[in-house]
Amino acid sequence: MSLMKEFMLLKNVNIARQINGVWQLEKKDIHIEDGVIVAIEDQLFCCENTQFIDGGGALLLPGFVDVHRHLWETGFKGIGMDWTLPHYLQIMLGEIAPQMTPEAVYYGTLLGALECLEMGITTVWDWSHIMNTPEHTEAAIKALKDSGIRALFGYGTPGTSVWEWFYESQKFHPEAAKIVRKNYFNGSDDLVQMALAIRGPEYSTMQVTRHDIAMGRDLELPITMHMGCGTFGEKYQGIQQLAQENLLGSDLNFAHGNYFSQQDLACIAATGGSIAITPEVEMQMGIGFPKLSKILDHSIPVGIGADVVTSCSGSMIDQLRLVMQTERAFQHAIAIAEGHQPNANKLGTDQLLELATLGGAKVMGLESKIGSIAIGKKADFILLTPDQNIQNVSGGLAGYLFSAFQPKDIKMVWVDGKLQINAGSSISFSTSDIRRKLREISSNQLACFSL
Numbered sequence: 001m002s003l004m005k006e007f008m009l010l011k012n013v014n015i016a017r018q019i020n021g022v023w024q025l026e027k028k029d030i031h032i033e034d035g036v037i038v039a040i041e042d043q044l045f046c047c048e049n050t051q052f053i054d055g056g057g058a059l060l061l062p063g064f065v066d067v068h069r070h071l072w073e074t075g076f077k078g079i080g081m082d083w084t085l086p087h088y089l090q091i092m093l094g095e096i097a098p099q100m101t102p103e104a105v106y107y108g109t110l111l112g113a114l115e116c117l118e119m120g121i122t123t124v125w126d127w128s129h130i131m132n133t134p135e136h137t138e139a140a141i142k143a144l145k146d147s148g149i150r151a152l153f154g155y156g157t158p159g160t161s162v163w164e165w166f167y168e169s170q171k172f173h174p175e176a177a178k179i180v181r182k183n184y185f186n187g188s189d190d191l192v193q194m195a196l197a198i199r200g201p202e203y204s205t206m207q208v209t210r211h212d213i214a215m216g217r218d219l220e221l222p223i224t225m226h227m228g229c230g231t232f233g234e235k236y237q238g239i240q241q242l243a244q245e246n247l248l249g250s251d252l253n254f255a256h257g258n259y260f261s262q263q264d265l266a267c268i269a270a271t272g273g274s275i276a277i278t279p280e281v282e283m284q285m286g287i288g289f290p291k292l293s294k295i296l297d298h299s300i301p302v303g304i305g306a307d308v309v310t311s312c313s314g315s316m317i318d319q320l321r322l323v324m325q326t327e328r329a330f331q332h333a334i335a336i337a338e339g340h341q342p343n344a345n346k347l348g349t350d351q352l353l354e355l356a357t358l359g360g361a362k363v364m365g366l367e368s369k370i371g372s373i374a375i376g377k378k379a380d381f382i383l384l385t386p387d388q389n390i391q392n393v394s395g396g397l398a399g400y401l402f403s404a405f406q407p408k409d410i411k412m413v414w415v416d417g418k419l420q421i422n423a424g425s426s427i428s429f430s431t432s433d434i435r436r437k438l439r440e441i442s443s444n445q446l447a448c449f450s451l
């Protein structure tokens, strides 16, 4: 490891920052030292040994944070657009997952991480329930580390049998979690950190849930589980079961929560847990309508994720727009049912953009490092050069992004001060080569499925 410090000066950029709740632009220069922002001024000057980048007045956003995504599935893009949850469980987890080789997990996870970076997502919570062998685990971790993305690696269960590992499973989370923690995750400032991705009360017994949460706590890891999903929410009453056993806590993250009751949300709020909403998949698969407004009413940390990119868009802006308009339509339907035309939108674009940045960072416990552009934070940025001069857009920055953002506008993406995307593409990998590799693997190793 080099002992030389690395300096970068990013000049002439319009920094997007939230001031009194409203996203605004400020024309500034930024000085970065070893991946950390050390100065933001009207004018800064280049010193010796400093990498210089002229932003040309482009827009600089904090990197997006996706709080729930299964990266290993990315190679199967489009396969599940017409699926509901039972199809997903049966085909993706029941039939495809057991056939996945370590090589397929490596390239699928790598492709998923690169898709994130190309979309301006600099941090992702990867929910990796494909831990079929130690080699699969190593492949998934290596792919995340090779990609250059910032990530929480959610160490999940084997994908060898959905019937044994899900559906009121009586199998404890693999003990190998302890070895994985020890062998791969030692540095507290490393880009890739570990979490435990458990089944929880909707997919395993309470005995298993008790064990798995204790394991996560012994290992001092954040713990995530799918909860409040469709009929499973009502049937298992997971939050109330956890509350009765005094298991709730600020280290627990719940994906979806569509069928959480007011009482469930109050319990989560009181104990400091967080929620991940994945709007498109939730509405497609029969998981339920996103419950964003109610979650926000309880001041629960909440972020947005794409979840299953075989069934939905991997773009953060797409997911934000979908959840925003769905929530609005809900509110409007209530007003119309009461006999009056809606005259306000409760959820605004400024608030939604915050959920995709600082909101997601809070869900992942990373708010001191990422989520906004500020002195002392990591240099995780997206440089956008939109067609239009956004200084003159009357709807404001967030409004502009929601109505006109296109992935092609993303020119550069940095993670931890290191350039990962330039001119819209990875500087280290060819995604078309990885897709080709996945097609070869699919024809050789995944007999039933072609990519």
Ligand SMILES: [Zn+2]
Pocket: 068, 070, 127, 226, 255, 307, 308
């Ligand atoms: Zn999921």
